Amino acid sequence: MGLILDADVIIADERGVFDLREFFRAHAEEEFGIAAITATEILHGVERATGAHYARRKQHVEAILGAVASLPCTVETSAIHARLWAELERAGTMIGPHDLIVAATAIEKGFAVVTFNKKHFEKVNGLAVMVPGL
Helix, strand or coil, X not given: CCEEECXXXXXXXXXXXXXXXXXXXHCCCCCEEEEHHHHHHHHHHHHHCCXXXXXXXXXXXXXXXXXXXXXXXCHHHXXXXXXXXXXXXXXXXXXXXXXXXXXXXXXXXXXXXXXXXXXXXXXCCCCEEECCCC
């Protein structure tokens, strides 16, 4: 099974509270990816930074984006997204729109989402969720 990184894992690595390189080594047999919408989220974080923090954050994000495959939102992703959206809406358990795209991308690829927000993502039926150790 492949692993899709959620933005919170990348942010935790940047903040020094999680070692993403060690996580990659511990799961070297896995294929890693990042949903295109997650790339947008972390690049937005770069654009919001200023001064030396901007340069450090940009370098960190570029290194991660260079190390993992960017997984696009396809028509199939959109169909899964629409189904999940309707299911969660009916159940009254809606999650954020970006996270819903991440979940749809993971389901389409047969990947698990690596996140510190298990409670949030486990609302999605059929989604494998992995919480890495800190």
